[in-house]
Amino acid sequence: MTVPQPSFKERAAAALSDGALKIAIDRTTGTAERKRAAALATFPEFDAARAKGKAIKNHVIAHLDHYLEMFERNATAAGAQVHWATDDAEARAIVTRICLDANAKLVTRSKSMLGEEIGLPHALADAGIERVETDLAEHIIQLAGERPSHIVWPAMHRTREQVANLFRTGHNPPPAAEDPGTMVQSARRELRAKFLAADIGISGANFLVADTGATCTVTNEGNAELTTTPPRIHIVTAGIEKLVPSTAHAFALLRLLVRSATGGEMTQYTTFHHGPRRPGDADGPEEMHIVLVDNGRTRMLADEFREMLRCIRCGACMNHCVVYRQIGGHAYGGTYPGPMGAVLTPVLDGLAPSRDLAQACTMNGRCAEVCPVGIPLPTLLRAWRRRSWRERLEPGSVRAGIGLWAMLARRPALYRLASRIGVRALRLLGRRGWISRLPLAGGWTAYRDMPRPSGRTFMEQYRAEQARREGGR
Amino acid sequence: MTARDRILSAIRNSLGPRRPDPDAIAAEAAALLADPQVTRPPLAAPDLAEAFALKAMALGTTIDHVPDMAAVPAALRRYLADHGLPGVALQPAAELAALDWDGTAIHTDIAADEAAGLGLARWGIAESGSLVIHSGSDNPILLSFLPLHHILVLRRNDLLPHLEDYAAAMQGRAQPRNAILITGPSGTTDIEGSYVRGAHGPGFLHVLLVGP
Structure with missing residues (x-):
């Protein structure tokens, strides 16, 4: 994993000279910005809802141990097996062990940034397990051999012409035309058999509901349910900050999440998973495993970065960031790009290799303005600048x-x-x-x-x- | 020390000395849900069915008003004929089995490329135009995801105003393995943000809204 990487400045310079990238970023972030504004125009309660969302997350964070234990108790009672991982290596080891013990050959995966954060794709490849990404954007970047460039639209750096090229070689038969509709149909055809043949399905979670022990995913394509239903085993990997006290609290945050992410009001599928298949159930996995991942989160709890634990991963901060919109997600070099990524990457990868991210900020404050849970992102970026100075990391x-x-x-x-x-x-x-x-x-x-x-x-x-x-x- | 112990003790060290009182925490959590009307959108119309229909149709869901359950098979046949569909996979629910299916090509197996599936929605949510389904012995989840056309029967009496009302309706009841809020047909905006219907799940969502 320690391939010498170009520096942030080199990555940014390469991104700035990529004309196709600029077009691709503008098309998606421009649409996202317009749709979010339209969604908020019909939701005058947004500011009050945001204050409530912030209070809910702060409440959970202040009682994180209490809610983790409550969640574990209820998820176990529902028949799920709960695992704990202090870091990415432990999380990878747990998931790989479950796959190997089950003698799994084929794993389907529905998009999860936490899975990217802990390096799950590489771990499965190293264990010799075939991994099929089922979210359309993840499917595109799997064919391209890339990492996500956005937390909601992982393939947003690709124009439709580039996607068509990938599908022409990656699909059998290749799509008949280059319009998005035909290409989506081609992916549907290509992946259908994989869904039904998989031994294990892996998903993330948008919420962990403490009082029922449910994990909740919000998706639009239907790939998540096709990933979690047919296989023998369903594995969830989730960060410990995803907890909410109850289903009703999840709904309060859901209203903020969807409007901020896509400008919709609800995702097409809001799905709660309570344990494995029940006796008599018509379908569903026989085993459900939930891996609760710390990976730096308890460290954040101890300092000013505690505020970042409120993040619900909507991506609004990057859609509205003047820097992200110039350089795109890959230039940031970490799992998470944009303003939230510039705050999280030093936690995950260390400040020394990522100190440039906090500097590459105009402090215009747009990210904090649009954040649905009121995270003071510029303040946190300034905190990294101060820390970088204190630790004498500047040249x-x-x-x-x-x-x-x-x-x-x-x-x-x-x-x-x-x-x-x-x-x-x-x-x-x-x-x-x-x-x-x-x-x-x-x-x-x-x-x-x-x-x-x-x-x-x-x-x-x-x-x-x-x-x-x-x-x- | 296990990973669990390490995580919990790291949290306790970071949060500092506290005396957690579960009742006080529960009261604080409940207080966060007070006055939900201040933080949620109003219904699109005063009438629940009208509000539901406005939201659902805005997302591409189609709605047919059906006077009673006995009229469901005929409404379904109309839909199948309109879309040139050969038949339908039927949810194995007693309430549906009790209907008169003479003249309708129904089957129970769900093919990998199933053309159409018919099931029962437990509830509808007027705020968002969502339909709630629960997994169970009489409801395979794949029935809602493999077919290209997904048809759901929803009784007007099962309409709830807001999302919180579904949470309240489930309070204290046994949770199903899967509870799914379905809001419109499957879709994606993953290629340049262009919206395309029918990504992996159904490309068509049709509701038979039952009741006078």
């Missing part, structure tokens, strides 16, 4: 530059002198009204021009203005 040149600036900022007379020299120098550089090259700041000017400054500092202009007013009195 020497950055530290020296900021050190120099701090030295000047503490000496007002010197600072004004430096600014006077600075604006005049900048004015000389920008001969035609714009500055397109700057010494020591090539990374900035490679992608954008800066307007030529006026040639006088703010303080100079302020003094001149004051003198003018006093003179006129």
